[in-house]
Amino acid sequence: MVIKLALPKGRLLRKTASLLQKAGWKLDEYHSEMGFYRPRSGKYPDVLIRVFQEKDIPIQIALGNYDIGICGLDWIEELRVKYPTSELVKVLDLRYGRGSLYMAAASPAFRTNGNGLVRIASEYPNLAESFALKQRLDRFSVVSLWGAAEVYPPENADMVLLPAENADKLAEYSMVPIQRQLDYSAFLIANQESMESKKLMQIIDSISSNLPEAPVKTPSEDIVRERSALRISSGKTTAKDKVHLALPDGHQQKPTVEFLRKAGIRVKDYPSATGNRRPEIAIDGVSVKVIRPQDMPLQVANGNFDLAITGQDWLNEHLGQFPSSPVREIISLGFSRVRLVAVVHRDLSVDDAGGLSRYVSKNGEPLRVASEYVNLADCYARENHLGHYLVIPTWGATEAFLPDDADLLIENTQTGGTIARHNLKIIDTLFVSTACLIGNTAVEPDSRRGKIIKEIINRMKKAAGDA
Amino acid sequence: MKVQRSKGMRDLLPADMELFRLVENISRECCVKWGYKEVKTPIIEYLYLFTSAGTLTPGMLGKVYSFLDWDGWSGERVVLRPDGTIPVARLYTENMEAGSPARLFYSANIFMFEEEGEKARERWQLGAELIGAASTTADVELVALAMDIIGKLGLQNVELRLSHAGLIKTILETLGLDAGEQSRLFDRILEGDEEALNELDGDSKDYQEMLLPLLNLKGKSSKYLRQQRDDLVKNRTDMAPYIDDFLATIDMLDTLGYKYNVDIASGAGFEYYTGTIFQFYYGEEKIGGGGRYDALISAMGGGDVPAGGFALYLYRVMKLVGSELLPVPEKESVLIRLQPDDTSIATAVFQLAGSLREAGYIAEIDLADRATGGFRWVIELNKDISEYKVRDVKSKKAVDVATPAAVLKILEGNGGD
Numbered sequence: 001m002v003i004k005l006a007l008p009k010g011r012l013l014r015k016t017a018s019l020l021q022k023a024g025w026k027l028d029e030y031h032s033e034m035g036f037y038r039p040r041s042g043k044y045p046d047v048l049i050r051v052f053q054e055k056d057i058p059i060q061i062a063l064g065n066y067d068i069g070i071c072g073l074d075w076i077e078e079l080r081v082k083y084p085t086s087e088l089v090k091v092l093d094l095r096y097g098r099g100s101l102y103m104a105a106a107s108p109a110f111r112t113n114g115n116g117l118v119r120i121a122s123e124y125p126n127l128a129e130s131f132a133l134k135q136r137l138d139r140f141s142v143v144s145l146w147g148a149a150e151v152y153p154p155e156n157a158d159m160v161l162l163p164a165e166n167a168d169k170l171a172e173y174s175m176v177p178i179q180r181q182l183d184y185s186a187f188l189i190a191n192q193e194s195m196e197s198k199k200l201m202q203i204i205d206s207i208s209s210n211l212p213e214a215p216v217k218t219p220s221e222d223i224v225r226e227r228s229a230l231r232i233s234s235g236k237t238t239a240k241d242k243v244h245l246a247l248p249d250g251h252q253q254k255p256t257v258e259f260l261r262k263a264g265i266r267v268k269d270y271p272s273a274t275g276n277r278r279p280e281i282a283i284d285g286v287s288v289k290v291i292r293p294q295d296m297p298l299q300v301a302n303g304n305f306d307l308a309i310t311g312q313d314w315l316n317e318h319l320g321q322f323p324s325s326p327v328r329e330i331i332s333l334g335f336s337r338v339r340l341v342a343v344v345h346r347d348l349s350v351d352d353a354g355g356l357s358r359y360v361s362k363n364g365e366p367l368r369v370a371s372e373y374v375n376l377a378d379c380y381a382r383e384n385h386l387g388h389y390l391v392i393p394t395w396g397a398t399e400a401f402l403p404d405d406a407d408l409l410i411e412n413t414q415t416g417g418t419i420a421r422h423n424l425k426i427i428d429t430l431f432v433s434t435a436c437l438i439g440n441t442a443v444e445p446d447s448r449r450g451k452i453i454k455e456i457i458n459r460m461k462k463a464a465g466d467a
Numbered sequence: 468m469k470v471q472r473s474k475g476m477r478d479l480l481p482a483d484m485e486l487f488r489l490v491e492n493i494s495r496e497c498c499v500k501w502g503y504k505e506v507k508t509p510i511i512e513y514l515y516l517f518t519s520a521g522t523l524t525p526g527m528l529g530k531v532y533s534f535l536d537w538d539g540w541s542g543e544r545v546v547l548r549p550d551g552t553i554p555v556a557r558l559y560t561e562n563m564e565a566g567s568p569a570r571l572f573y574s575a576n577i578f579m580f581e582e583e584g585e586k587a588r589e590r591w592q593l594g595a596e597l598i599g600a601a602s603t604t605a606d607v608e609l610v611a612l613a614m615d616i617i618g619k620l621g622l623q624n625v626e627l628r629l630s631h632a633g634l635i636k637t638i639l640e641t642l643g644l645d646a647g648e649q650s651r652l653f654d655r656i657l658e659g660d661e662e663a664l665n666e667l668d669g670d671s672k673d674y675q676e677m678l679l680p681l682l683n684l685k686g687k688s689s690k691y692l693r694q695q696r697d698d699l700v701k702n703r704t705d706m707a708p709y710i711d712d713f714l715a716t717i718d719m720l721d722t723l724g725y726k727y728n729v730d731i732a733s734g735a736g737f738e739y740y741t742g743t744i745f746q747f748y749y750g751e752e753k754i755g756g757g758g759r760y761d762a763l764i765s766a767m768g769g770g771d772v773p774a775g776g777f778a779l780y781l782y783r784v785m786k787l788v789g790s791e792l793l794p795v796p797e798k799e800s801v802l803i804r805l806q807p808d809d810t811s812i813a814t815a816v817f818q819l820a821g822s823l824r825e826a827g828y829i830a831e832i833d834l835a836d837r838a839t840g841g842f843r844w845v846i847e848l849n850k851d852i853s854e855y856k857v858r859d860v861k862s863k864k865a866v867d868v869a870t871p872a873a874v875l876k877i878l879e880g881n882g883g884d
Contacts, residue, residue, distance in 0.1 A: 085582045119542065129544075132518070133528045139515040141542030301540035322540045 006069035037400035067194035106154035263463035320375030370406035475588030560769030568599035601773030633709035799843035
């Protein structure tokens with residue numbers, strides 16, 4: 001029986017690669033510049049290896065798609081806290097990639113927005129919900145984030161659950177720890193059934209006998225507060241007289257800066273070399289935060305931001321989940337153009353959505369759809385009558401899922417190059433997405449804020465029209 | 468692949484539904500006679516209704532079906548209701564005059580994740596809530612109503628187990644635990660974790676003098692509790708109101724002739740109880756329970772309104788109820804033959820069936836030449852509708868008549884020979 005191994009991209013890649021090199025695995029393609037996700041081992045040529053986003057690995061192991069994998073304890077616990085009966089077992093602490101998950105706030109006596117609601121934002125929504133339930137918070141909301149949690153408090157969240165090397169790191173974000181939730185490091189994990197049925201021991205041994213010496217663990221202070229010690233006071237924290245603008249981080253920054261320049265809007269320290277997420281803007285009464293474009297529609301919907309520059313793909317994804325959301329596109333900005341496409345493996349004899357629907361009804365097995373855009377994928381499957389299907393949420397690098405772990409991807413692509421390189425083919429285009437300015441329809445147009453918003457929109461409209 | 472129902476959920480087939488309705492109808496009839504009015508609450512409620520301190524234990528909250536609603540962009544979640552009482556208290560708080568007395572009952576399904584495949588994740592319960600009354604009489608009324616229903620359902624030897632949430636809390640306070648440990652321990656006891664109390668420091672004086680005697684109050688030891696009262700209260704005066712409350716309930720139950728067992732450490736699963744807790748056992752199986760929850764409505768912003776209630780677990784009770792209680796239909800079943808391709812007489816068949824139903828019969832039109840089992844009468848029409856052949860399945864006699872009115876006469880026993 002083929003043994004299937006899932007290795008992480010991202011922060012654990014370098015140390016995982018060096019561990020496997022030390023163990024003599026002789027991996028061909030597993031390094032930081034990698035654009036391919038199918039390494040082979042010279043030592044274990046029969047082991048099927050795939051590379052995933054770290055976040056995706058626990059679910060792949062729990063589902064039994066992979067027998068064994070490496071990822072951080074934080075993502076393992078994020079899965080296990082919600083799905084305690086999963087088939088996932090922890091095999092070995094690999095002792096690198098250390099950090100802690102902190103529940104943190106802008107001040108020890110953090111304030112809520114007046115109705116007793118404690119707003120928690122996190123990339124770890126399951127652990128955050130579990131924290132809130134254990135703390136017996138009367139009323140809370142958990143906003144799931146793609147990243148940049150550190151910039152949300154105090155205006156846009158009362159608490160955030162976020163990873164940090166230590167409590168000092170939180171101070172750099174001007175935050176104080178409320179509770180250290182979890183100390184994590186990289187773990188070797190396995191599927192329960194695979195442990196019993198497959199010969200995983202040779203792999204486990206090869207890794208465990210080459211583990212680095214455990215570094216001396218510096219005792220970090222324990223901050224565990226009882227519920228009674230959680231000082232929650234009530235009051236307004238979001239400056240309601242200001243206009244709040246969200247600008248994107250990541251690769252959308254460059255074209256955004258160019259566009260803002262054309263609109264005559266100067267933003268100081270954006271993009272920031274030091275990771276500053278609160279740049280200054282040269283318009284009175286406006287404050288700016290830099291967050292993930294994926295998170296923007298929801299943040300505009302719940303009133304945290306009035307305007308945001310994101311992609312139409314993420315706006316549509318949001319509207320797919322919340323059809324009555326007050327968020328609307330105000331201006332299509334034309335840059336950061338991508339196509340949202342439906343992708344299958346080249347060997348699948350299906351050329352369009354109709355063919356896919358026929359394939360599903362003939363095949364008998366549920367169709368596995370993998371996507372970062374869960375709601376767009378769901379909508380696509382519904383509208384094209386794909387019968388019994390399931391949507392596997394991913395955090396990127398979705399190409400690695402075909403053909404073994406998914407049958408269909410809903411992906412974005414600029415040139416189609418990556419898709420072709422993975423032996424995949426595009427069978428349908430959902431829509432073309434460009435950057436756009438989004439806003440909240442609930443804002444009063446005649447208020448002072450409404451006027452500033454109008455002014456910004458006018459400037460951007462002009463710049464977009466010139467483009 | 469054949470389609471399947473979602474894991475942990477249950478289908479109720481016709482035979483199940485007969486028992487389901489039987490239990491529901493008997494309970495409903497009892498409740499109505501005691502002056503209770505029926506209500507229904509939605510399956511979906513806001514999660515925060517259940518997270519407010521003092522409503523559900525964290526163990527139960529960890530198993531709720533919570534999700535974001537269509538307009539859930541604020542991040543606030545909704546749940547499939549995990550409990551029947553809290554929504555009814557919410558309904559009272561939201562819709563009824565604060566403090567006004569209300570006797571309410573309901574039949575509702577509740578949802579709670581269960582790990583083991585065999586356990587049901589959807590359960591039905593029948594509950595009654597007595598809101599606005601705090602007296603011993605109110606507690607006893609709830610016990611008596613529950614026992615009335617159990618009796619009418621024909622269940623013999625159901626054990627009534629009594630405990631008191633106020634007493635449990637006071638005991639925990641005497642152990643010198645901090646607030647967090649206390650509430651965690653209380654949660655564990657309520658969740659039925661019998662190990663919880665065994666882990667305590669068994670040597671301390673408080674444990675020996677206070678806890679042990681109370682915990683040993685198992686079986687018919689109300690007399691013992693009465694004897695111990697003064698000793699217990701001497702050490703802990705704050706225990707007096709709870710013991711006295713508990714004893715008053717017990718006294719009244721004695722007077723009314725109800726049999727019960729006292730078991731202080733028995734868990735009830737809900738954190739909102741403040742006073743007497745009662746549970747109903749059929750053998751080892753718990754078939755229902757309830758208690759006093761005086762702080763719940765005030766926690767919802769509904770003012771200081773005392774209340775109590777109970778619920779019976781419908782799936783468990785259904786299994787125990789004898790089918791001899793099933794009502795016998797007053798009128799017999801009639802099968803009217805109609806060949807599927809014979810459209811010429813279809814109208815007449817429908818008209819005949821209609822008039823038989825009007826007269827109270829169950830009239831089924833046979834579309835597939837089915838067997839006559841379960842039917843008392845079978846009727847066939849000839850082609851020109853001039854003749855109705857009425858066959859008595861029981862006596863195997865057949866009579867031909869000319870009109871639907873004449874058919875009815877035969878069925879009523881007035882036209883045959």
